[in-house]
Amino acid sequence: MSSIQTNGKTAATATKPSKAGAAATWVDDRVGIAGAAKKNIRKVFPDHWSFMLGEIALWSFVILLLSGVFLTLWFKPSMAEVIYDGSYEQYRGLHMSEAYASTLEISFDVRGGLLMRQIHHWAAQLFIAAMFVHLLRVFFTGAFRKPRELNWVIGSLLLLLGILEGFTGYSLPDDLLSGTGLRIADGIMKSSPVIGTYLSFFLFGGEFPGDVIIPRLYAIHILLLPGLLLALIGAHMMLLVYHKHTQWPGPGRTEQNVVGYPMMPVYAAKAGGFFFIVFGVTALMGALLSINPVWKYGPYNPAEVTAGSQPDWYMGFNEGLMRIMPAWEYEIGGFTLPLSVFLPAALLPVVLLSVVMFYPFIEQWITGDKREHHLLQRPREAPNRTAFMVALMTFYGLLWAAGGNDILAVVFRLDLNQITYFMRVAVVVGPVLAFIIARRWAISLQRHDQEKLLHGYETGVIMRSPDGEYTERHLPISEAEAFTITARDREEVPALTSGEDVNGVPAPTARKDRLRARLQHFWYADNVQKPTRAELEAARHHAQHELEVHAGEEHAADGHQFDGRHDIHGEELRKH
Amino acid sequence: MTHNPDQPALPGNEDAVNDPHAPVPAEPIDNPGLPAHHWRPTDVDPAAEKRAERQVATLFGIASLMSILFVVAYFAFEVGEDPDTFLGLGASTLFLGLTLGTALLLIGIGAIQWARKLMSDVEMVEHRHPAASSDEDRASAVAALRQGADDSGIARRPLIRNSLLGALALLGLPAIVGLRDLGPAPGNALAHTVWRKGMRIVNDVSGTPIRPEEVEIGQLVNAEPSVFFDADENGEPIMDGHEVLVEKTKAAVILVRMQPRDITPLEERANWGVDGILCYSKICTHVGCPISLWEQQSHHLLCPCHQSTFDLADNGKVIFGPAGHALPQLPMGVDDEGYLIALSDFEEPVGPSYWERGE
Structure with a gap:
């Protein structure tokens, strides 16, 4: 690599053989790392703020590993009963599990212990929140499309595992709140048809709460789930590197290239620096914001509960549906089917996750689009997709609110029962309304783009014609912006098929074809297609003509020309 | 293709313009190509460059100081039965967190500032390749797989194949039955x-x-x-x-x-x-x-x-x-x-x- 033009300001110069060079040679002699390194050291990553969301999730996971290891050094995952004799005076002499006692020890007697506990809990919340937002980003921009469908599936699994990891961790301190959470989980398991009680007895090693659940959850929390998470995160990142990151369309950016900064040094510094920022922020949160103060709840006692019990936020949607579910419980041939528990708590999460996980394949089936896509779409460019996720978010958000119905009732002085009745209707009607609104909104934004392309942007300059008509001056948008807006597919609305051939014989897949054609029609029919070259030229020609006709006519005015304050000469309004 | 991925994308980058195979054709507007690079103050003004350099080094310097203060706070503040407090908060947790958090944050901000102000900000272009392997590679892979299968004789020896499948399937039993003692049967407990x-x-x-x-x-x-x-x-x-x-x-x-x-x-x-x-x-x-x-x-x-x-x-x-x-x-x-x-x-x-x- 001699005399190549790099993006640095000075050429790399060979210096005298250094220790690092010798070490690198030693390694390469044995593992031949240079082959892989040469491709990746200067690998290009495109830049956009929204590409950072997944990074937050990744870095919070690393923080979780680090702070988690610290906590394992003191935490005792045991349900053996001990009599508390630590620093927290109120509980001295109280019977409690070793798990709870050691959590108190970490909180009160280990220097930095409470800090690490709080960092760990905050990072867990951040981990899951960042995964959610990252998922939304990928969804709304169409980044899950071919060839990235598998990475989307892996991402959905990561979200599921992250939530499970959060729940198992939340349960470990064996305090009153987490015990209540486990009790509810036990009730949910028992609601499963046929195998419910067996699930519960096998997990808890007998009747709830038993004396093995904490060590078992501990093994799941610190070994099984983190192992799976690590493996899947590894796969997620490898696919990211293999596919190369998606990018926004723009001048010079196409489906065939990726434009951005090199991994070494820019991205390494930015992403590496960002790790420290995420860690720093969680550390400050751990220092300043109390989270899960387990000493306030007391040890677990199956006969006690506090009012206003809430799970961590990511379980809120589940909690919400459990709260607003009608009391459906049926007897079938002597067996009991507690649907008011099973449907919302066991089935709904599975259905929701499946819908999200398989969405890329569903969309692909509808659109029939089998091409690779590396340019991102703006949400408005796929109104139905956008509206679908907005509907899901509405559903999720309403359930979340329902999960805090007791808090809402207290804070807003509302009737709890009425909130519940309202939510039962709202979770059905709300998403439908949200879908319609979001879809039309996206389409009207497409119209807005069309306006900008054909008639230019609104300058805010108001023109008054000699006969008194007011109009707003439009000026053409830049070539770069026009190109960016038009760098999207021209969609073809398929004709509705009857599924029959010319002789009226239905094809074997007629029903499926008809459904697909109808969906496809719904998908595209209302979209605004970008203008053709001819339309664009005609519009520009027209605009040019307008400008020429009115050239010299305009006088800037601030409204004071006629009240004698000043003349129009030397008017500088437009410079303001 | 003569393009070198290490080369900076310059205005009018030929590869980026109107590729006839582009799934999204550059129409109705031609791809204007990458915009011209703008130099930053730190690129052209040595004083600004020096200032940025000092800025980054200062951030790293304060971060080091914070790490030392962390150690001081660790030994200075009591926890346990009679903990030190500050404004009603546990002083140990508070100051350990503040010093650690600030140290980490400043390292992060310093590194990003370094990247933004002082590292080259000329964008580079890299080419994408289809995710799929080439047809030749696929053919060779299939041929190799077939050769391997043939060598093993798995198709010719159904007895071995089926007995192996059976043996593997039955290994599921120990895996499941081995978990039986997770808990007692519910009975009527x-x-x-x-x-x-x-x-x-x-x-x-x-x-x-x-x-x-x-x-x-x-x-x-x-x-x-x-x-x-x-x-x-x-x-x-x-x-x-x-x-x-x-x-x-x-x-x-x-x-x-x-x-x-x-x-x-x-x-x-x-x-x-x-x-x-x-x-x-x-x-x-x-x-x-x-x-x-x-x-x-x-x-x-x-x-x-x-x-x-x-x-x-x-x-x-x-x-x-x-x-x-x-x-x-x-x-x-x-x-x-x-x-x-x-x-x-x-x-x-x-x-x-x-x-x-x-x-």
Whole structure:
């Protein structure tokens, strides 16, 4: 690599053989790392703020590993009963599990212990929140499309595992709140048809709460789930590197290239620096914001509960549906089917996750689009997709609110029962309304783009014609912006098929074809297609003509020309 | 292709313009190509460059200082029985977190500042390749696989293949059966509690037996079976701590006293109460939270977890919320000494519903 033009300001110069060079040679002699390194050291990553969301999730996971290891050094995952004799005076002499006692020890007697506990809990919340937002980003921009469908599936699994990891961790301190959470989980398991009680007895090693659940959850929390998470995160990142990151369309950016900064040094510094920022922020949160103060709840006692019990936020949607579910419980041939528990708590999460996980394949089936896509779409460019996720978010958000119905009732002085009745209707009607609104909104934004392309942007300059008509001056948008807006597919609305051939014989897949054609029609029919070259030229020609006709006519005015304050000469309004 | 991926993308980058194979054709507007690079102040003004350099180094310097302060705070502030406080917060946690957080944050900000101000910001272009392998590669891979399969003779020797598949499939059995001892079979454990005929109903904190006249109208008393507090002849508790937790999950009860005229008992439950005092399971029939929010006036008992509401004057009927069936009632009487006792165990399983509940 001699005399190549790099993006640095000075050429790399060979210096005298250094220790690092010798070490690198030693390694390469044995593992031949240079082959892989040469491709990746200067690998290009495109830049956009929204590409950072997944990074937050990744870095919070690393923080979780680090702070988690610290906590394992003191935490005792045991349900053996001990009599508390630590620093927290109120509980001295109280019977409690070793798990709870050691959590108190970490909180009160280990220097930095409470800090690490709080960092760990905050990072867990951040981990899951960042995964959610990252998922939304990928969804709304169409980044899950071919060839990235598998990475989307892996991402959905990561979200599921992250939530499970959060729940198992939340349960470990064996305090009153987490015990209540486990009790509810036990009730949910028992609601499963046929195998419910067996699930519960096998997990808890007998009747709830038993004396093995904490060590078992501990093994799941610190070994099984983190192992799976690590493996899947590894796969997620490898696919990211293999596919190369998606990018926004723009001048010079196409489906065939990726434009951005090199991994070494820019991205390494930015992403590496960002790790420290995420860690720093969680550390400050751990220092300043109390989270899960387990000493306030007391040890677990199956006969006690506090009012206003809430799970961590990511379980809120589940909690919400459990709260607003009608009391459906049926007897079938002597067996009991507690649907008011099973449907919302066991089935709904599975259905929701499946819908999200398989969405890329569903969309692909509808659109029939089998091409690779590396340019991102703006949400408005796929109104139905956008509206679908907005509907899901509405559903999720309403359930979340329902999960805090007791808090809402207290804070807003509302009737709890009425909130519940309202939510039962709202979770059905709300998403439908949200879908319609979001879809039309996206389409009207497409119209807005069309306006900008054909008639230019609104300058805010108001023109008054000699006969008194007011109009707003439009000026053409830049070539770069026009190109960016038009760098999207021209969609073809398929004709509705009857599924029959010319002789009226239905094809074997007629029903499926008809459904697909109808969906496809719904998908595209209302979209605004970008203008053709001819339309664009005609519009520009027209605009040019307008400008020429009115050239010299305009006088800037601030409204004071006629009240004698000043003349129009030397008017500088437009410079303001 | 003559393009070198290490080369900076320059205005008018030929590769980027109007590629005829582009899935999204650059129409109706031609791709103008990458915009010209703008130099930053730090690129052209040595003073600005120097300033940025000092800035970054200062950030790193303060970060080092913070790490040292962390160590100071670690040894300076007491935790444990008599912790140091600062503005009402634990001083140790606060200052360890502030110093650690600031150190980390400044390293991060410094690194990013370095990248933004001083590292080259000329964008580079890299080419994408289809995710799929080339046709030749696919063909070679298939050929290699076929050769391998042929060499093994797996197609020609169905006996070996099938017996191997069978052996592997049956390995699933040890994997599943090996987990059998995770827990005992449920049996009918959930259908019974420790309540027995004649067992006293005692206060859940003190363990003292309760006389009917001690319970006032409108009052709710959290209670438990006396066996949790009883000792054997050696003075040792009959049940150990852990067993108590398991049994308490099912046996916890509440006593409520209402005006006898307000109560509308089922026919067979006419004698289950004493002077308007009724005894119900404390465990919600929805998913098992202990229920404790008592509305005296309406005789409603509300579960704080999912707001199932039970009418205790009407046999524990569900009047609101997701619970699927009424709250079980414990038949109750008074013993010779005038204390409240159970007349039997619950007649139905307490707590959340499950498949075999009706059996």
